[in-house]
Amino acid sequence: MLQPDFKLDFNTDEIYSVSDFLSLCHSSIENNIPTCWLRGEISNFSSPASGHWYFSLKDKQGQIRCAMFRLSQRNTKFIPENGMEVLLQAAPTLYQVRGDFQLIVRHIEPVGVGNLQAAFEQFKVKLRDEGLFDAQYKKSLPAVVNTIGVISSSNGAVIQDIIKVLNKRYPFAEILLFDCVVQGEGSAEKLAQAIYAADKSGRCDVLILARGGGSLEDLWAFNEELLARAIFATTTPIISAVGHETDTTIADFVADMRAPTPSAAAMLATPDRLELLTKLSKLHANLVQRTQQTLSHYQQQLNQLDLNLPSFNRQLNVFAQRLDELNTRLDYQVKITLNLHQGKLNTLFEQLKQHSPITSIKHKQQLNQLAKIQLNSHIKRTISQQQLNLSNLTQSLEKSIRHHLEQQQYKLARHSAGLHHLSPLNTLSRGYSISMREDNQVLDSVSQVKIGTLISTRLNDGKIYAKVEKIENN
Numbered sequence: 001m002l003q004p005d006f007k008l009d010f011n012t013d014e015i016y017s018v019s020d021f022l023s024l025c026h027s028s029i030e031n032n033i034p035t036c037w038l039r040g041e042i043s044n045f046s047s048p049a050s051g052h053w054y055f056s057l058k059d060k061q062g063q064i065r066c067a068m069f070r071l072s073q074r075n076t077k078f079i080p081e082n083g084m085e086v087l088l089q090a091a092p093t094l095y096q097v098r099g100d101f102q103l104i105v106r107h108i109e110p111v112g113v114g115n116l117q118a119a120f121e122q123f124k125v126k127l128r129d130e131g132l133f134d135a136q137y138k139k140s141l142p143a144v145v146n147t148i149g150v151i152s153s154s155n156g157a158v159i160q161d162i163i164k165v166l167n168k169r170y171p172f173a174e175i176l177l178f179d180c181v182v183q184g185e186g187s188a189e190k191l192a193q194a195i196y197a198a199d200k201s202g203r204c205d206v207l208i209l210a211r212g213g214g215s216l217e218d219l220w221a222f223n224e225e226l227l228a229r230a231i232f233a234t235t236t237p238i239i240s241a242v243g244h245e246t247d248t249t250i251a252d253f254v255a256d257m258r259a260p261t262p263s264a265a266a267m268l269a270t271p272d273r274l275e276l277l278t279k280l281s282k283l284h285a286n287l288v289q290r291t292q293q294t295l296s297h298y299q300q301q302l303n304q305l306d307l308n309l310p311s312f313n314r315q316l317n318v319f320a321q322r323l324d325e326l327n328t329r330l331d332y333q334v335k336i337t338l339n340l341h342q343g344k345l346n347t348l349f350e351q352l353k354q355h356s357p358i359t360s361i362k363h364k365q366q367l368n369q370l371a372k373i374q375l376n377s378h379i380k381r382t383i384s385q386q387q388l389n390l391s392n393l394t395q396s397l398e399k400s401i402r403h404h405l406e407q408q409q410y411k412l413a414r415h416s417a418g419l420h421h422l423s424p425l426n427t428l429s430r431g432y433s434i435s436m437r438e439d440n441q442v443l444d445s446v447s448q449v450k451i452g453t454l455i456s457t458r459l460n461d462g463k464i465y466a467k468v469e470k471i472e473n474n
Helices: 019-034 115-130 158-169 187-201 225-232 251-255 262-270 273-308 312-355 358-422 424-428
Strands: 036-046 053-059 063-068 085-095 100-110 147-152 174-180 204-213 238-242 434-437 455-457 463-467
Touching: 019 085, 019 147, 063 085, 115 225, 115 251, 147 158, 147 187, 147 262, 158 174, 158 204, 158 262, 174 187, 174 238, 187 225, 204 262, 225 251, 238 251, 238 262
Parallel strands: 063 100, 147 174, 147 204, 204 238
Antiparallel strands: 036 053, 036 085, 053 063, 085 100, 434 455, 455 463
16 A cells, blocks of 8 residues: 655644534634625525425525524515515524525515515415405395494494494494404404304394505505405305505405495495485385276276176075075985984994904903913922922032032141141251251351351251351361
């Protein structure tokens, strides 16, 4: 093997392990490179079950790995996609397990469009693809409205505008306000709960989800997925009236109908009182006209019938005579029918007497009595026989038990004699002894004791305690 003709000049203290070197790089990067803002394009985006985001940020000349953990995503309203240009705030670090340089992202937003607007467009596409906007799921508004449920805040001007419109347009409807906050953290959950309560109450014919105008941030509760699915799940028709005419929310697309303003929603939900009164007047006039025409027609028919009707008294006499004739014929037919049925009844009675079951019943009673006597006699004989058998079996059992007991006693005596013959105590009685140490271990070799060891010797009639003074081997 060839030996190198040169010698490396280094100090062994300067040699790093891989993990120590990576730790040094990790500290150097985090301590010397500050948190910074970067702009680039997303690629290789993935989101595993942990909920963390992993992707690369690249431009034309290079790329860098990025990680955004789930807790940092709380204020992010959109999901990054490959090819999306973003602006992010991140801290550089070194992932020591693989030696990868990467960025830990703390904030991210799309470039060219606001964070909320991007989230709005993504969520809109998602729900549209699921079919939540389809016309086939839209419920028609009822023709008759007795109760209107309003989901809004009691402190705003929205509910007052709705009440004012309804008082002028349709004062017959009852208004139920489901008061809840319409802006801020947790408002989407509270709006969804209010919609659920209004729908499940069964008291409302139509629901109005309303609030005044505002910025996209102010109206964001109406773009949340939780509220959209609560609107889609209602069985009561619902009108969305959020913001001004130019404002559009996810709730507008999912609701059964959209109104540009809360006041317009009140008008959509109810008919106009003046229009109803006009229709009612026309219906009343048509009803009066038709009634008069019908009365005139029937009056003409009555007049015609009156001309064709004969004298009342003469007709009455004819009916009276006819009634007398029918009454006479009825009496005659009743008498004939009664005589006929009386004869049949007498014949059936005689036949019934001939087939009377009384004789048969008496005979069967006698047979039953005889069978009862025979059964009692048989039972007594059977009991006597079984008692005799029981007595014989009892005697046999007692004899067998005595015989078996004698055999077992004999075996016990024989085994006792054998055990006594093998007993160590019987051996001791023949002049033998047993020596034991203090720990009650039986001595069977001189190697188990030393000079000075205390031992005890068991004889037939007692024990001797001694100390070993001399040991001899055979």
